[in-house]
Amino acid sequence: MSVKSLPAVDYLKIPKDGDPYLEGHKCGNCGAVFLGERSVCSKCFSRDKMSAVKLNETGILHSFSVVYRSFPGIDVPYVSAIVDLDGGGTVKGNLINIEPDPEKIDFGMKVRLTYHDALGRKDKEGNSYLSYFFEPA
Amino acid sequence: MSDVYVLGVDMIKFGRFPDRTVPNIGAEAALMALDDAGLTIKDMQAMYCGNLGQANAMVGQRILQEIGQTGIPVVNCANACATGATAFREAWMSIKAGIYDVVLAVGVEQMGKGLLGGAGGGDGIPKEGLLGSGTMPCVFAEAGMEHSKDHGTTFEQFAKISVKNHHHSTMNPKAMYQIETPLDIVMNAEMISYPNTKLMCSVNVDGSAAAVLVSEKKAKELGMGRAVRVKASALASDPYTDRDLVMPDVNACTRLAAEQAYEMAGVGPEDINLVELHDCFATAEMLHYENLGLCKDGEAGKMIDEGHVELGGKVPVNVSGGLLSKGHPLGATGIANIYEVCTHLRGEAGDRQVEGARLGMTHVIGLGTACGIHILEKV
Numbered sequence: 001m002s003v004k005s006l007p008a009v010d011y012l013k014i015p016k017d018g019d020p021y022l023e024g025h026k027c028g029n030c031g032a033v034f035l036g037e038r039s040v041c042s043k044c045f046s047r048d049k050m051s052a053v054k055l056n057e058t059g060i061l062h063s064f065s066v067v068y069r070s071f072p073g074i075d076v077p078y079v080s081a082i083v084d085l086d087g088g089g090t091v092k093g094n095l096i097n098i099e100p101d102p103e104k105i106d107f108g109m110k111v112r113l114t115y116h117d118a119l120g121r122k123d124k125e126g127n128s129y130l131s132y133f134f135e136p137a
Numbered sequence: 138m139s140d141v142y143v144l145g146v147d148m149i150k151f152g153r154f155p156d157r158t159v160p161n162i163g164a165e166a167a168l169m170a171l172d173d174a175g176l177t178i179k180d181m182q183a184m185y186c187g188n189l190g191q192a193n194a195m196v197g198q199r200i201l202q203e204i205g206q207t208g209i210p211v212v213n214c215a216n217a218c219a220t221g222a223t224a225f226r227e228a229w230m231s232i233k234a235g236i237y238d239v240v241l242a243v244g245v246e247q248m249g250k251g252l253l254g255g256a257g258g259g260d261g262i263p264k265e266g267l268l269g270s271g272t273m274p275c276v277f278a279e280a281g282m283e284h285s286k287d288h289g290t291t292f293e294q295f296a297k298i299s300v301k302n303h304h305h306s307t308m309n310p311k312a313m314y315q316i317e318t319p320l321d322i323v324m325n326a327e328m329i330s331y332p333n334t335k336l337m338c339s340v341n342v343d344g345s346a347a348a349v350l351v352s353e354k355k356a357k358e359l360g361m362g363r364a365v366r367v368k369a370s371a372l373a374s375d376p377y378t379d380r381d382l383v384m385p386d387v388n389a390c391t392r393l394a395a396e397q398a399y400e401m402a403g404v405g406p407e408d409i410n411l412v413e414l415h416d417c418f419a420t421a422e423m424l425h426y427e428n429l430g431l432c433k434d435g436e437a438g439k440m441i442d443e444g445h446v447e448l449g450g451k452v453p454v455n456v457s458g459g460l461l462s463k464g465h466p467l468g469a470t471g472i473a474n475i476y477e478v479c480t481h482l483r484g485e486a487g488d489r490q491v492e493g494a495r496l497g498m499t500h501v502i503g504l505g506t507a508c509g510i511h512i513l514e515k516v
Binding site for chain 2 (some may be wrong): 008009020029032034035042043044049062063065066067068069071074075076078080081082084090091093094099101106107108118119121122131132
């Protein structure tokens with residue numbers, strides 16, 4: 001069986017020739033940006049106005065928590081972050097390459113997307129996955 | 138349209154009952170509420186049952202199989218942490234619509250221990266700890282940290298909410314715990330998801346609560362002595378806000394339901410004498426002081442610092458001990474908080490009685506999202 005590297009979520013795109021990126025779906029009527037494919041806008045209710053857009057690589061930290069207890073087998077502590085990407089779209093992910101100490105993390109700090117193996121996690125078939133993370137910009 | 142009254146209402150003492158079944162736990166509260174109303178199952182014309190963990194397993198009917206199979210219509214509701222409030226509201230609506238005069242609402246849940254939530258399931262690999270955390274302590278920590286960002290709210294201020302609610306629970310024999318937790322104990326407890334320590338997370342317990350709702354005609358016939366008027370019932374889903382699908386917006390949903398409830402009741406926040414709100418985490422309670430209009434935006438920290446939300450304060454919040462200490466059996470919570478407010482309006486709350494209470498509010502919010510608010514009035 002061949003072992004592949006797959007995207008951890010469907011809005012992470014891995015082009016054959018090129019760098020991975022996050023894909024949003026933007027409403028052509030009101031500009032709302034969603035993660036994942038859809039045909040109707042839940043903000044302005046327009047139908048068939050959605051188009052795929054490549055989301056920006058940089059953004060601002062909106063909120064976060066430092067997680068000290070998670071499910072068994074999950075490494076802690078880590079920073080769970082909510083990021084508003086420049087140009088639209090809000091994404092949740094781990095903030096890495098920063099000390100997981102609430103005192104040392106600033107709201108509004110600039111962050112950028114970075115792509116790595118999904119912490120060594122594999123599915124039942126043994127496939128590896130690529131995921132996205134945030135790091136200080 | 139007829140006013141609707143709570144004629145009987147009760148809850149079991151919350152605890153852990155691994156040897157009992159969900160219907161058995163629910164049946165106990167149902168019988169207690171019937172007794173409180175001075176009625177029997179034969180008097181009930183319909184039943185609305187709230188339960189989340191066995192949402193596909195006909196819990197309402199199985200309760201009737203324990204206490205009396207009269208053949209009445211039963212509707213089972215699931216609406217996350219607003220499940221109990223939704224069952225109560227469905228009962229209220231059926232009387233408002235003029236279909237029934239006497240209806241039973243039951244909420245029940247049997248919980249495991251441990252963390253709720255998490256981005257599990259689906260294809261591929263587990264996402265928890267990979268794409269942030271979907272655990273409830275973290276989701277509500279992130280909501281609280283948004284308040285810190287906007288208003289400078291501190292870890293200590295969030296922790297004080299837990300101190301308050303644990304203190305209140307020492308006066309509530311039906312709470313899971315009756316233990317004082319001073320500030321240093323709360324702040325030094327195991328950090329689960331900053332700023333929520335273990336003592337700032339609601340307690341997973343088993344529990345049930347039930348209410349008998351009646352029309353005005355029926356209330357007059359049976360005696361209004363201990364009846365409580367349902368002055369408003371509001372239920373909202375999450376309106377679109379920019380981050381809602383990534384970071385559930387408990388604020389917008391609560392504000393929407395609160396606005397509708399105040400309008401229906403014809404009262405304002407300043408008229409409310411006590412509130413039982415959804416303190417699933419200490420961070421959540423802070424947000425809802427503002428969301429429910431108990432203070433202006435940005436003043437929630439002052440509400441806890443200055444004691445306005447304590448028993449004896451301007452608007453006591455969660456005098457039952459709240460979800461933080463009374464416990465949070467998901468499907469039962471929305472009716473248990475109605476029991477608490479009714480108990481105060483009836484003047485039967487003992488040591489924790491809010492003196493002179495005439496109007497009280499209950500609030501629950503379940504992620505996904507559903508917010509249920511009721512305003513209750515002493516008759």
